[in-house]
Amino acid sequence: MSFNQWLSQRIEKTKQAGLYRELRTMSTAPQPKMIVNGTQQIVFSSNNYLGIANDPIVMEKALKTLEEFGMGSSGSRLTTGNTEWHEMLENRIASFKRKEAALLFSSGYLANIGVLSSLPEKGDVLLSDQLNHASIIDGCRLSKAETVIYKHSDMSNLEEKLIETQTYTRRFIVTDGVFSMDGSIAPLDDIMKLSERYDAYVIVDDAHATGVLGERGRGTSELFGVSPDVVIGTLSKAVGVEGGFVTGSRVLIDFLINHARTFIFQTSLPPVSCGAAYAAFDIIEKRQELRERLHRQINVIKGTLESMGFTVYGQGTPIIPVIIGDTEKSVRFSKKLEENGIYAPAIRPPTVPEGESRIRLTVTATHNDSHIEHLLASFEEIGRELEII
Ligand SMILES: Cc1ncc(COP(=O)(O)O)c(C=O)c1O
Numbered sequence: 001m002s003f004n005q006w007l008s009q010r011i012e013k014t015k016q017a018g019l020y021r022e023l024r025t026m027s028t029a030p031q032p033k034m035i036v037n038g039t040q041q042i043v044f045s046s047n048n049y050l051g052i053a054n055d056p057i058v059m060e061k062a063l064k065t066l067e068e069f070g071m072g073s074s075g076s077r078l079t080t081g082n083t084e085w086h087e088m089l090e091n092r093i094a095s096f097k098r099k100e101a102a103l104l105f106s107s108g109y110l111a112n113i114g115v116l117s118s119l120p121e122k123g124d125v126l127l128s129d130q131l132n133h134a135s136i137i138d139g140c141r142l143s144k145a146e147t148v149i150y151k152h153s154d155m156s157n158l159e160e161k162l163i164e165t166q167t168y169t170r171r172f173i174v175t176d177g178v179f180s181m182d183g184s185i186a187p188l189d190d191i192m193k194l195s196e197r198y199d200a201y202v203i204v205d206d207a208h209a210t211g212v213l214g215e216r217g218r219g220t221s222e223l224f225g226v227s228p229d230v231v232i233g234t235l236s237k238a239v240g241v242e243g244g245f246v247t248g249s250r251v252l253i254d255f256l257i258n259h260a261r262t263f264i265f266q267t268s269l270p271p272v273s274c275g276a277a278y279a280a281f282d283i284i285e286k287r288q289e290l291r292e293r294l295h296r297q298i299n300v301i302k303g304t305l306e307s308m309g310f311t312v313y314g315q316g317t318p319i320i321p322v323i324i325g326d327t328e329k330s331v332r333f334s335k336k337l338e339e340n341g342i343y344a345p346a347i348r349p350p351t352v353p354e355g356e357s358r359i360r361l362t363v364t365a366t367h368n369d370s371h372i373e374h375l376l377a378s379f380e381e382i383g384r385e386l387e388i389i
Contacts, residue, residue, distance in 0.1 A: 052211075100253075207214060
C-alpha cells in the first residue's frame with residue numbers, strides 16, 4: 001500500500017465516524033461579522049473576547065514596533081531574539097498578574113508544554129483535571145512525573161487522589177482556569193485550600209480567564225483572591241494578539257529560562273506582537289466597560305437559551321456550550337446556523353465525551369443586540385425543527 005493510500009484509508013475512517021475536520025477561510029478581520037468561506041456570517045466562535053485584535057490603539061502600536069524592529073525576531077531569546085519589547089512586555093504581564101516575574105513563549109500551547117515537561121521531576125506526580133486542555137495533556141505526557149487524572153472540578157475526588165499519592169516526592173495540581181470546551185471555572189479557592197492541606201503546588205492555565213474574569217481582568221487568581229505557584233496564559237484570546245506566558249516567582253522564571261525546552265529552542269515572538277500585546281494590557285486594565293458589556297451578553301445568551309429549553313453549560317464565561325448530544329445532529333445544527341448566517345462550529349468527540357456533542361458558542365463585547373437577537377431566534381427555530389427543544 002502506498003503512503004497516500006494508507007493515509008486516505010485512515011481519513012476515510014475519520015469521515016465514517018463523522019469526525020472529519022475541514023478548514024474554513026476568513027476573508028475579513030476578526031469582527032462579529034466576517035466573510036467565512038465566501039459568505040457573510042455573524043461569528044460566534046472567536047476568542048477575541050474584548051475586540052482587541054483590531055483595536056486602533058493596538059494596531060497603531062504594532063505598526064510603530066514593526067517600523068522600528070522589523071518583522072521576525074531572528075533568533076531564540078538566548079541568542080539574538082531578546083529585544084527590549086520582550087522584556088517590557090514581561091514586566092507588564094508580571095505587574096498585571098500581580099506576580100514577581102513573567103516569561104514569554106511563542107504560544108500558550110508551548111508555555112504549558114514548557115512548564116509541565118521541565119518542572120516536575122521523576123518521582124513526582126501531576127494531578128490533572130479530566131477536562132484540561134490538550135496542551136496540558138501533552139505537557140503531562142512529556143513530563144518525567146506520573147500523571148493521575150481527577151474528575152472534573154470534583155474536590156472530593158481530588159482530595160482522594162492527594163491522599164493516595166502521598167508517597168510521591170512532590171505533588172502538582174494542574175488545572176485550566178476556565179475550561180475551554182465547557183466554559184466552567186475551576187474552583188481555585190478550594191484547590192488552593194487542598195494544596196495547602198496536602199502540601200502540593202498549583203499550576204493554573206488561565207488562557208480563557210485572562211482579560212475576562214476578575215474586576216480588572218487579571219483572571220481566576222483575582223476572581224478568587226488567591227495566588228497559585230504558576231499561572232500560565234495566552235496572548236491569543238482576550239489579549240487579541242499571539243504568544244503565551246508564564247508568571248510566578250523570579251526563581252521560577254530563572255528556572256524556566258534554563259530548563260524549558262520550548263523556551264530555549266524556539267525563535268522568540270516577533271517584537272511587533274510584544275508591542276501590540278503591551279498596548280492591549282492597558283485596554284484590559286482600564287476599559288472595564290468592555291468586560292461589563294461582555295458579561296451582560298453572556299448572561300442574556302445563556303439565560304435565554306436555557307429558558308427555551310436547551311441544556312447550556314458554562315459558568316459566566318464567554319464560552320457557552322449548547323449540548324445537542326448526537327454528533328450527526330450537532331453537525332446538522334451547525335450547518336443550519338450557517339445557512340442562517342451564523343458561524344458556530346459543532347464540537348464532537350474526541351474533543352468532548354461521546355453523547356455530548358455540542359454547539360460551542362463564544363460571545364464577545366463587540367457583538368451588538370441585533371447579532372444576539374438573530375442568534376437566539378435561529379437557535380429557537382432550529383432547535384424546534386431538530387426536536388431538541
Ligand atoms: C485552555 C487553553 N490553554 C492553552 C491554549 C493554547 O493557547 P495558544 O492558542 O496561545 O497556543 C488554549 C487554546 O488554544 C486553551 O484553550
